[in-house]
Amino acid sequence: MANMSPKKNEMPTQAPDVRNKNFSEVALGYTKEQAMDEATRCLHCPKQPCVSGCPVQVHIPDFIAKVAQGDFEGAYQVIALSSSLPAVCGRVCPQETQCESKCVRGIKTEPVGIGRLERFVADWHNEHATEAPVKPAPNGHKVAVIGSGPAGLTCAGDLAKKGYEVTVFEALHVAGGVLVYGIPEFRLPKAIVQKEIDTLKALGVTVATDMVVGKILSIDELMEEQGFEAVFIGSGAGLPKFMNIPGENLKGVYSANEFLTRINLMKAYKPDSATPIQHGKKVAVVGGGNVAMDAARCAKRLGAEVTIVYRRSLEELPARREEVEHAMEEGIIFKLLNNPVEILGDDDRNVCGMKCIEMELGEPDASGRRRPVEKPGSEFTVDCDCVIMALGTSPNPLIKSTTKGLETQKWGGIVADEDGLTSRKNVYAGGDAVTGAATVIKAMGAGKTAAAAIDKALMGE
Amino acid sequence: MFKIVKKRVLNPTVTQMDISAPLVAKKAEPGQFIILRVDDEGERIPLTIADYDREAGTVSIIFQVVGATTEKLNHLNEGDSLADFVGPLGNATETEGYRKVAVVGGGVGCAIALPVAKKFHECGAEVTSIVGFRNKDLVILEEEFKACSTKFVMMTDDGSYGTKGMVTNALEELIKEGEQFDLVIAIGPLIMMKFVCALTKKYGVKTVVSMNPIMIDGTGMCGGCRLTVGGKVKFACVDGPDFDGHEVDFDEAMARAAMYKPFERHAYEEACNLFAKEVK
DSSP states (O other): OOOOOSSOOOOOBOOHHHHTTOOSOSBOOOOHHHHHHHHTTOOOOTTOHHHHTSTTOOOHHHHHHHHHHTOHHHHHHHHHTTOSOHHHHHHHSOGGGTHHHHOTHHHHSOOOOHHHHHHHHHHHHHHHOOSOOOOOOOOSOEEEEEOOSHHHHHHHHHHHHTTOEEEEEOSSSSSOTHHHHTSOTTTSOHHHHHHHHHHHHHTTOEEEOSOOBTTTBOHHHHHHTSOOSEEEEOOOOOEEOOOOOTTTTSBTEEEHHHHHIIIIISOTTSTTOSSOOOOOSEEEEEOOSHHHHHHHHHHHHTTOEEEEEESSOGGGOOSOHHHHHHHHHTTOEEEESEEEEEEEEOTTSBEEEEEEEEEEEEEEOTTSSEEEEEOTTOOEEEOOSEEEEOOOEEOOSHHHHHSTTOOBOTTSOBOOOTTOBOSSTTEEEOTHHHHSSOOHHHHHHHHHHHHHHHHHHHHHO | OEEEEEEEEEETTEEEEEEEOHHHHHHOOTTOEEEEESSTTOOOEEEEEEEEETTTTEEEEEEEOOSHHHHHHHTOOTTOEESEEEEEESOOOOOTTOSEEEEEEEGGGHHHHHHHHHHHHHTTOEEEEEEEESSGGGOOOHHHHHHHOSEEEEEESSSSSSEESOHHHHHHHHHHTTOOOSEEEEESOHHHHHHHHHHHHHHTOOEEEEOOOOOSSSSSSSOTTEEEETTEEEEHHHHOSEEETTTBOHHHHHHHHTTTHHHHHHHHHHHHHHHHHHHO
16 A cells, blocks of 8 residues: 655755855755655556656656665666666756656645655665676767767767767866756756766766867768767757847846856856856846756855846746745745846946836737736836846857758757757757757757667668 | 977067867867866866967967966976867958958967968968067067068057057058058957057958957857947857957957956966965
């Protein structure tokens, strides 16, 4: 008989007024007892609806059964069959819209805490496992992966396990992509990402950092001169968007990408970092996605009073509910149904305020969300000395512009079919480079699909 | 790791290094830049490519010691290595199709102006080089410029070498004498480029400038290097670094370049103190 408790075992976390002053991880993870108790809430439905909600189809009930038995390594091995980055997914997947949204327990009460269990299992493995991953026998085929974010790492891992000689090309000086430069330490400790990358290296994957494909090497050169038989493009959606309002180039205005990169990749939050960052006293973050929450919570940790300005209402906030709640608990102010119209500067061109206008919701737009409309004459000024624009990103044109015959959408996304195949033979793509800004797990799903398709294409020849 | 194969002191604060980076050397063109990190704790700084040798597999950088990172870099010697060296980034300078070009370099900017002048020379253009320095002690690359220029003008602020005055004085004089440049390329401090552009706008001479703003990744990802050009936002790393000088908002660029001045000054002093202690 299953444990019929209506609520998930609560996730232990650092207290809000403690954690908003440090960069250590917010959620502390289940204990063994909590994990085993939570695992007994699974009903083991024959149809396994949760699995269909997972972009990489982790065998969820099977791993949960192992957890309930206390066989944590066994549980890890079940997850590892489908996912190459469980410690990452257990932390940053939006389980509430994926696996957990399909959980039968969730119809009447809270669903099983699948994400929390995945995280527990992965952390347990990382702490206790002693056996190094075994490098498979080479199959004699070479594949290049461009970008070491979630799509690229997954594709590389799946191919390496099949014996392919895989090289991952990364533009920055460390591998991990958005997992390293974008998602903050307090949500995803960088040591965890590094551990996953070390595992891939142990499987035989070569990671070549400081390599901007499209500049130092083109895809054609990789295939014609370097002997790569297939290429997977997982270059992400990296170009920050701005609002094109007056004052956006004042000192103290950052794109969320720049602000987060300075903090996460370059460690600018540490007092001895060689990379500077402005420590604003009052920071306004424009936008309502996960990236806006990350930027706001980072600014808070640097000691600022932080306000999120978003043009729709709480209901339409695209960020994960959990992230919004965490941000609110940490003392971040939400100014909803407001939109910036101008950033104000002093004589030295430093930000000294942001002029906003109140909005109200009108008819639904193409996205199905109600369109925000300006309320005439409702302008007011937000007092701030730093503004962070978190308005989304668009794909980087570098690869498109240097790869002949690679078709792209009007907005810049690479055209790829359901297998990830582009308009070029043996060139595949996936993740944000194809879809525009989406989630870590969707990118992983795309990397996985492409790896299977590449294997089929090269082995079929 | 990227090895320093040659180090050459050009003047008391300006150093040239040839870095072993065969893949970068294979693709590098004048006008492009690289991003380097001195060590694993270092910041990423962009430096324009001063020269390259495809056969030897080296890329040359020339830098002035202005802050903590360039101070650290300057303490490295032949045989030492840099942690990171990424490139070639940005677009190459367009050098095809010009007949008569004035290349205007100021200070350490001459290091970047030189490969551009050479390339114009190779492409068959008649090159007039106008270079300016604060004083005689700071002069660099004089012979190299002379070798690729039809006409060469040396200016110093204090008159200790060449002619006393600014590069703009020399350029205006030549234009007034009837020189018909179909392009002016200005590379140097922002304030110099601003005044060159103000001058050439008056005379209606097309002018290209090479911008070197603060940046992190150099691939378009951070947006920190944004400039206003012709009323539109441009990223120096992917849209530049060369832009139509008559369209660039220099006042904004100068303000943005000064964004971290207090931090940089402090970091530089710390670095100098550290090296001073090591010497003791």
